[in-house]
Amino acid sequence: MACQRNQDTANFVFNGKKIVGVALNYMCAVKARKVAVPTVPLVFLKPTSSYIREGSPIVLPKVFNKVAYEVELGVVIGSRCKNVSKEHAMEYVGGYCLALDLTAQCNLTAARATGGPWTLGKGFDTSTPVSSFIPFDAVQDPHALPLWLKVNGEIKQSGCTADLIFKVPDIISYVSKHMTLEENDLILTGTPHGSEAFKAGDVIECGLADLATMKFKVCDE
Ligand SMILES: O=C([O-])CC(=O)C(=O)O
Numbered sequence: 001m002a003c004q005r006n007q008d009t010a011n012f013v014f015n016g017k018k019i020v021g022v023a024l025n026y027m028c029a030v031k032a033r034k035v036a037v038p039t040v041p042l043v044f045l046k047p048t049s050s051y052i053r054e055g056s057p058i059v060l061p062k063v064f065n066k067v068a069y070e071v072e073l074g075v076v077i078g079s080r081c082k083n084v085s086k087e088h089a090m091e092y093v094g095g096y097c098l099a100l101d102l103t104a105q106c107n108l109t110a111a112r113a114t115g116g117p118w119t120l121g122k123g124f125d126t127s128t129p130v131s132s133f134i135p136f137d138a139v140q141d142p143h144a145l146p147l148w149l150k151v152n153g154e155i156k157q158s159g160c161t162a163d164l165i166f167k168v169p170d171i172i173s174y175v176s177k178h179m180t181l182e183e184n185d186l187i188l189t190g191t192p193h194g195s196e197a198f199k200a201g202d203v204i205e206c207g208l209a210d211l212a213t214m215k216f217k218v219c220d221e
């Protein structure tokens with residue numbers, strides 16, 4: 001049975017227990033990185049303390065010297081699910097958002113070299129800016145949404161969710177085999193290619209189809 005779906009965009013609070021990220025989920029990003037095409041979703045977690053909404057700045061932590069933007073479609077879980085099949089996965093989607101999965105590339109490069117976790121490079125404070133909640137019914141097809149990102153007015157990322165390697169039902173089904181997904185948990189579906197480092201003083205603006213835009217100033221810690 002489909003979950004009870006929130007229609008209240010204005011008052012929605014991102015208060016789920018976890019943020020689940022998927023890495024390298026666009027073929028263009030895989031090619032740009034010159035890495036193997038993933039055979040299963042590459043999953044990581046971010047703390048919910050990393051959320052910010054428009055009006056708060058992105059704060060670059062002192063400990064990092066290379067933080068990159070990643071524009072992404074966010075999927076908000078509508079109700080608890082475990083071991084859900086691909087066929088039933090969309091019944092557990094409560095809605096969507098536009099999100100940034102800010103990433104300290106300096107930390108991830110070191111982590112990749114040692115096989116270490118991505119936690120610090122993905123989970124720092126302000127590393128997950130999110131737009132207003134987009135109700136489920138506002139999106140006919142989550143796999144036909146253009147998304148873009150500009151830095152200081154210049155276009156830097158431009159993609160379409162049609163190019164996702166693992167689609168929304170694939171991700172929900174796969175993740176829910178390993179951990180229970182709960183109401184208002186957020187899934188970050190991955191970023192198209194073009195992710196680059198940015199700096200204090202920059203203004204980052206991004207959009208998802210005609211559904212959401214958001215704009216953030218960047219400052220140093
Ligand atoms: O930061 C990374 O290397 C991977 C990632 O999140 C993405 O592809 O969206």
Ligand SMILES: [Mg+2]
Nearest residue numbers: 070101190191
């Ligand atoms: Mg990402």
